Amino acid sequence: MAAAPELDQAQLSAAKVVWNYMKVNQSTVKSDVIIVLGSHDTRVAERGAQLCLDGLADWLLFSGGLGNLTEGVFEKPEAELFADIALRMGVAENKILIENKSTNTGENVRFSQELLARRSIEVNSIIAVQKPYMERRTLATFEAQWPEIKALSVTSPLVEFEEYCSSETGDMAHVMAIMVGDLQRIKLYPSLGYQSEQIVPEEVDTAWKLLVQAGFTRYMIREKA
DSSP states (O other): OOOOOOOOHHHHHHHHHHHHHHOOOOOOOOOSEEEEEOOSOTHHHHHHHHHHHTTSOSEEEEEOOOOTTTTTTOSSOHHHHHHHHHHHHTOOGGGEEEEOOOOSHHHHHHHHHHHHHHTTOOOSEEEEEOOGGGHHHHHHHHHHHOTTOSEEEEEOOSOOHHHHOBTTTBOHHHHHHHHHHHHHHHHHGGGGTSSOOOOOOHHHHHHHHHHHHTTOOTTOOOOOO
């Protein structure tokens, strides 16, 4: 697939509209468990670990095997690498749980639920930690696949769009392509039962279409005709 063209101001503005929609900006409160969803962004691990150190949960669960963005890049499953970061930050080892088989957001949720059940840990409230532009998709996935949870909040590293893009996460065009694919999944997955329905405002849909037309389509699902 051809590379996306050089960025112009209209594309950057559209990307910020999508970014702001994908973040749900929820506050965090004391919960039963913090579930950190694995990814290629180790700042997610740092955010989850800090929340645990701040006393917001007794358990810190890292979920993630190797996914599309980490296979061949990480030498160990995402959850194990993230757990190493938490230990270095001072989180007690006996507070950490590791689920290292999941390869997508749905599996993050299901496999984490199964692990907690096996450990006989009662869970009524969760703080889920993900990348900023994955907040809404994470929320929608938990709502659809773990509806019994009474209190759910989703958070992410506290950075804005320009600051987020880095050598670790990919340049701005790369992040924009990932966001385009994630918003497509927000549109498609409710009908498949993977996520709860999310209202996409017209302004956001227009911005997304602009980015699609501009070629930021690397991570989109090929829809059947």
